[in-house]
Each structure stands twice: as C-alpha cells, then as structure tokens.
Amino acid sequence: MEAAAGEYGEPGNLAGVRHIILVLSGKGGVGKSTISTELALALRHQGKKVGILDVDLCGPSIPRMLGSQGKAVHQCDQGWVPVFVDQEQSISLMSVGFLLENPDEAVVWKGPKKNALIKQFVSDVAWGQLDFLVVDTPPGTSDEHMATMEALRPYRPLGALVITTPQAVSVGDVRRELTFCRKTGLQVIGVVENMSGFVCPHCAECTNVFSRGGGEELAQLAGVPFLGSVPLDPELTRSLEEGRDFMQEFPKSSAFPALT
C-alpha cells in the first residue's frame, strides 16, 4: 500500500519503502513463508526491488528458502544492513535466523522480548530504496502481529495477503484472520489458496488432495478479492529446500501462473 505524500511519518529506515505487504495465515504449514518467498521472487522478475522482513521469530524459514542460511547481518551508521539474496541486490532479507549462533536453535523468548526485537527490526534495518517490503508473520493472530502492526502502521498503510489451504479447518482459521484484519483496520489485498490440488508431473491430471475452492468461497463470503490457487508442486518443495529460484528454473510448472 502506498502512502499519500505527507500523510504518514517518515522514520529514516522506512523512508525509501513504497509498499508494505503483511503475509498472514490462520495456522502454520499452509505455505505462508513459501508464498512470501515466491512473491518476492516474482516481483524481482518484474524488475522491482523487494525487502523481506521475517518476523516469524519461532520458525524463521525464509533464509533457507532463499539459499541465504548462514549469511551474516552487518552494522552500518543507519543500523543493520539486511542480507542481499542475489548479486544484483534486488532482494534483501532480515530474519532472526541471521542473529542466532546456530540456525537450529529454538527462540524461547517471552512476548516483551519478541516485541522489542520486532520494533528494532522496523526501526533499525537500513532497507534503502524498496518497491515492496514483504513481511512474513507468524501463524495466527498473536502479540507479534500487534507489535508488527503497531511498529509499522505510523509510517505506511499496510495491506494483508491471507494464505489458506482449501480444507475447512484451515479456512475456518482464515475466517478468524479476516476478522482480525477488520478489527485492526488492516486492508485485505486478497486471499490465496495454496496446496490447491496436485498436478501429476506425468499425466498432468489434477488430484484435489485436500478438496478445492474453500479459499475462493471464503473470499466471496468475506467480500475480499480472491487472488488465485497454487497447486502442490514437488519441484517447488525441492526448490525451497535447496534455496533455488523456482520462478527461473520452472517457468512451465503448474504452480507458475498462480505465483506470478
């Protein structure tokens, strides 16, 4: 979402950021980090500069998905320099994963410590000029969401991208997520249904592993845009595990059209 000139304050480090998108999901494992990662890659392929802020403090999976595990965050006069994922420096990433000595270490922090880190992420990361800042949030509607929104909202209007899988239980969680957005005044950009069928790589037939269409129905009922369905794609899983650019390697995959 872009701020009208003069409407919002300008903290030094967010001054060059044009749009901020929060990626939300009702529960874990539905592909929120996957969609955040692929969204950033898709925007990069459109020539945009993208930052990713990973505030999923207890499950920071984006460094691995972007092949940046083990890279270090440096300090500059403006604060932390995010990790550049590619040589062209078109995707920058900040994650608690870079601050842990051991990437497998569990973050066992109470709320105030998590909230303090989120505030620091918002104020102290030197993003430079970005077309989009994609914020990968934890599942559900936790204190971390409130802390993220409270920290970001004074400076930019925020848009929410809500990820669900097609099953009724996930859709039910997303209904709560949409209520959260309404109550907190977060504008919903749209709903994405992930793991929406499995397209056989041999015969191209689509099997609806978890049923289909729940996300679209929910979006219609809630009166928010439905943005598309992303099928389960084994190549996508593999690319994410190996930190490779799925968009570049598999432009003919069944998941590609929805992701772009």
Ligand code: ADP
């Ligand atoms: P969340 O962030 O919601 O907890 P993740 O993005 O970490 O979920 O996804 C969970 C797992 O599912 C990951 O291993 C990821 O690679 C895989 N995954 C997610 N979406 C897809 C998809 N459309 N096709 C194949 N694998 C997927």
